[in-house]
Amino acid sequence: MILRTIFSILLLASINANAQKEAAVFINAKVFPVNAEPIENGALVIQNGKIIFVGKADELKGGFENIIDVSGKVILPGLVDTHSHIGEGDGGDRSSTTHPDVRILDAIDPNSDTFKKAIAGGITTVNVMPGSGHLMSGQTVYLKLRKDSKVIEDMLFCEDPLNDICGGLKMANGTNSLREPPFTGTRGKSAAVIRQLFIKAVEYKSQIDRAAGDHEKMPARNIEMEALLEVLDGRRIVQHHTHRADDIITVIRLSKEFGFKVVLHHVSEGWKVAEEIAEANVPCSIIMIDSPGGKLEAVNLIYKTGAVLEEAGVDVAYHTDDGITDSRFFLRSAAFGVRAGMSYNKSIEALTLAGARMLGLENRVGSLETGKDADFIILSGDPLSLYTRVEQTWVEGEKVFDFNDPESRKYSLGGYEVYRGDYQYLHNCGGEE
Amino acid sequence: MKIILTFILAVIVCFNPALSQIAVKGETIYTMSGDPIEKGIVLINKGKIEKVGRQSDVQIPEGYKILEGKVITPGLIDARTVVGLSGIYNYRHDQDQLEKSDAIQPELRAVDAYNKDEKLVDFLLSLGITTIHTGHGPGALASGQTMIAKTYSESYNDYVVDSLTMVAFTLGNTVRSNYSKPGTRSKAVAMLRSEFLKAQEYLKKQNSNDEKERPKRDLKLEILAKVLNGDVRALFTVNRAVDIMAALRLADEFGFKPVLDGVAEGYLLLDELKVRKLEIILHPTMVRTYGDTKNASLETPKTFYEAGILFSLQSGYESYVPKTRVVLFEAAMAHSYGLPLEEALASITINPAKLLGIDESVGSLEEGKFADIVVFDGNPFEYTSHVCKVIVKGKIVKDECF
Numbered sequence A: 001m002i003l004r005t006i007f008s009i010l011l012l013a014s015i016n017a018n019a020q021k022e023a024a025v026f027i028n029a030k031v032f033p034v035n036a037e038p039i040e041n042g043a044l045v046i047q048n049g050k051i052i053f054v055g056k057a058d059e060l061k062g063g064f065e066n067i068i069d070v071s072g073k074v075i076l077p078g079l080v081d082t083h084s085h086i087g088e089g090d091g092g093d094r095s096s097t098t099h100p101d102v103r104i105l106d107a108i109d110p111n112s113d114t115f116k117k118a119i120a121g122g123i124t125t126v127n128v129m130p131g132s133g134h135l136m137s138g139q140t141v142y143l144k145l146r147k148d149s150k151v152i153e154d155m156l157f158c159e160d161p162l163n164d165i166c167g168g169l170k171m172a173n174g175t176n177s178l179r180e181p182p183f184t185g186t187r188g189k190s191a192a193v194i195r196q197l198f199i200k201a202v203e204y205k206s207q208i209d210r211a212a213g214d215h216e217k218m219p220a221r222n223i224e225m226e227a228l229l230e231v232l233d234g235r236r237i238v239q240h241h242t243h244r245a246d247d248i249i250t251v252i253r254l255s256k257e258f259g260f261k262v263v264l265h266h267v268s269e270g271w272k273v274a275e276e277i278a279e280a281n282v283p284c285s286i287i288m289i290d291s292p293g294g295k296l297e298a299v300n301l302i303y304k305t306g307a308v309l310e311e312a313g314v315d316v317a318y319h320t321d322d323g324i325t326d327s328r329f330f331l332r333s334a335a336f337g338v339r340a341g342m343s344y345n346k347s348i349e350a351l352t353l354a355g356a357r358m359l360g361l362e363n364r365v366g367s368l369e370t371g372k373d374a375d376f377i378i379l380s381g382d383p384l385s386l387y388t389r390v391e392q393t394w395v396e397g398e399k400v401f402d403f404n405d406p407e408s409r410k411y412s413l414g415g416y417e418v419y420r421g422d423y424q425y426l427h428n429c430g431g432e433e
Numbered sequence B: 001m002k003i004i005l006t007f008i009l010a011v012i013v014c015f016n017p018a019l020s021q022i023a024v025k026g027e028t029i030y031t032m033s034g035d036p037i038e039k040g041i042v043l044i045n046k047g048k049i050e051k052v053g054r055q056s057d058v059q060i061p062e063g064y065k066i067l068e069g070k071v072i073t074p075g076l077i078d079a080r081t082v083v084g085l086s087g088i089y090n091y092r093h094d095q096d097q098l099e100k101s102d103a104i105q106p107e108l109r110a111v112d113a114y115n116k117d118e119k120l121v122d123f124l125l126s127l128g129i130t131t132i133h134t135g136h137g138p139g140a141l142a143s144g145q146t147m148i149a150k151t152y153s154e155s156y157n158d159y160v161v162d163s164l165t166m167v168a169f170t171l172g173n174t175v176r177s178n179y180s181k182p183g184t185r186s187k188a189v190a191m192l193r194s195e196f197l198k199a200q201e202y203l204k205k206q207n208s209n210d211e212k213e214r215p216k217r218d219l220k221l222e223i224l225a226k227v228l229n230g231d232v233r234a235l236f237t238v239n240r241a242v243d244i245m246a247a248l249r250l251a252d253e254f255g256f257k258p259v260l261d262g263v264a265e266g267y268l269l270l271d272e273l274k275v276r277k278l279e280i281i282l283h284p285t286m287v288r289t290y291g292d293t294k295n296a297s298l299e300t301p302k303t304f305y306e307a308g309i310l311f312s313l314q315s316g317y318e319s320y321v322p323k324t325r326v327v328l329f330e331a332a333m334a335h336s337y338g339l340p341l342e343e344a345l346a347s348i349t350i351n352p353a354k355l356l357g358i359d360e361s362v363g364s365l366e367e368g369k370f371a372d373i374v375v376f377d378g379n380p381f382e383y384t385s386h387v388c389k390v391i392v393k394g395k396i397v398k399d400e401c402f
Helices: A002-020 A113-120 A187-211 A223-232 A245-258 A274-280 A305-312 A327-339 A344-349 A353-358 A406-413 B002-015 B119-126 B173-178 B185-206 B219-228 B241-254 B270-275 B300-306 B327-336 B341-346 B350-355
Strands: A024-031 A039-047 A050-056 A066-069 A074-077 A079-084 A123-128 A136-139 A141-144 A169-172 A238-242 A262-266 A284-287 A316-319 A376-379 A390-395 A398-402 B022-029 B037-045 B048-054 B065-074 B076-078 B129-135 B142-150 B160-162 B166-170 B233-238 B259-262 B279-282 B373-376 B387-392 B395-398
Touching: A024 A376, A074 A079, A079 A262, A079 A284, A079 A316, A079 A327, A079 A353, A113 A123, A113 A327, A113 A390, A113 A398, A113 A406, A123 A390, A169 A223, A187 A223, A187 A245, A238 A245, A245 A262, A245 A274, A274 A305, A284 A305, A305 A316, A305 A344, A316 A327, A316 A353, A327 A344, A344 A353, A398 A406, B022 B373, B065 B387, B076 B327, B076 B350, B119 B129, B119 B387, B119 B395, B129 B166, B166 B219, B185 B219, B185 B241, B233 B241, B241 B270, B270 B300, B279 B300, B279 B350, B300 B341, B327 B341
Parallel strands: A024 A066, A024 A074, A079 A123, A169 A238, A238 A262, A262 A284, A284 A316, B022 B065, B076 B129, B166 B233, B233 B259, B259 B279
Antiparallel strands: A024 A039, A039 A050, A074 A376, A123 A141, A136 A169, A376 A390, A390 A398, B022 B037, B037 B048, B065 B373, B129 B142, B142 B160, B142 B166, B373 B387, B387 B395
């Protein structure tokens, strides 16, 4: 048994060494670092799962053996999806409309084929959220779609799920969460419930402050309050579903009252209050859908939301909201942004670095910079063109998707018994998105 | 006198858009009847296409308003949608595509529910879709009838192209999620067989020489009898291979030729589909891969094309967000995954025109057809291209790039 363990450790070590010790050089592609202008004839060098060089190919000093010529291709950072329901997880149940204690990481299936669809679409970082049928449906989780992930721990950004903050907090307002008791029935009541909960959290915090480290005086542990403390401290970001202009303003009002950090999600009518959003300095994660409607709040959802928000100076990211749109087509969102007037570079940023900022992960992912994780995608051409394929997806220096490998490609194309196909709308069980 | 007449005529021409004369120039014109024309021109007069040709060969008559664009196509046709019955708000009162009181109600007419002022109809128009085959949705064994409509209208008299086009049937899991009965696939087929047997009997009595033998009018049996005698076609939404075969079995037993709708697993039955020369309205390329369409492939349009199986594309039915798909984008995705550009265009123009029996008037840019025309500022399928003008029956109805 001991021998076997030692053998396993040695084997693991040797695999890692093979995969990562030697630097790999991707050369002659058009490289989009995102934090800087695109580089024609660029080079990207990775080693040990990190980026060690980004620049012009002819500025690269010699000495590398593993050189991969990707002439004619385009390299982008791995895409960051700020709002998705892949992984077949769920959040809070029907017992309450607020579940700050509930973690979606306790419910995700790492073997779900939905993750394979995401990497086929070029997504390497994803914020998996519980649904929007609650005012507060639970804690979200930031995942890295690493190769051969078997358990959720293999996919986390945080190192220790017992002590670290591993995601955001999902909140929602507007119509999805308006239901029969114990849910709220009106917008006014929804805001009141949230305010009362945060007031309780502020009180819990002052109890802790008053205890000043004295264990005798500390309040009893309360995992609902603990999560909300992280929100009040700004360490856990509120990822807030909101559509209608007045609902957007309500989120901003609440975030100011309690000083929490918030990202607005969907923001269908954001174009009506773009100035107010910019004034409040709140970022927006938006969705591109082919047609408006499907529910009252999405009737005014239009292609130009990204352009209007950009114009107003708001930080904009796109998300899939997968099942609502398909992770495989994520690049298409930015293309429609440009169609409706968004600038080209901002639209690329909206798929990558802007999303990383909204998850507080911009030091790790979202751009191709020395020292960041070696997460990138190799495209056959212009990122915003219909004719472009995601050919390869790399996560932390390992190839996780290759369109030329039939086993991999099938998750891009679909077909007989490729997907289990049973997860769809799971996130609607507790209310709709 | 002559001058006054000319003046009056000029006023009429200027102010009656239906009579306006337009010349549309395009770098490329996809007429869908022959090769594309480079540096082409389409002349429009009195709502009809007057001439199509090269700019160098066609002289623009005096007084014609000149429009220019990169790419010109015929008005697009959505071969199967529920828009107009299914509305943008998704409230109970704007959802008329599926009546849940009974699984078999072929007597429900589409024209009694179609709302020409539905916002989604105008939304589709802004993306170049000028004609839709719409009506009762998938989800019931027989949900009701379908119709053909123009997406642009000025009155309640002008938008119906065909008031009774097909009767919509569905086999598959979606039916049992909507009704307590049938609860299984076999029961579903048995229920339909029983109805068709009744309709057979009804039809026999209808045709009887003895007036006393003729049946009392029964709306349900009347429409099913029309399906049996070939007056109205049966549209079968079938996605799983097992359901496709069940529909063909029914069609064989009762002697009608079905139009197949969805057909997600059609790639498993290429020979069957090809030999029977079936009319096919393929599922939206980007259809969600769950339920009956969980095995859908992005390459099915290409596979069908390579197998020589003709098809049209559709927007289908969407229950939530987005509330409808857009055939322009579905054809774009089919093209992206291997369907040649002109074939992708055909799947949303001339193919559905033929399938719907309206190719005498729409579906291609040919002299004498209605001037339904879309002007693009680039490759019509590129995500970043725009629909810049939409012309319906010679009238410019959308004039901003979208």
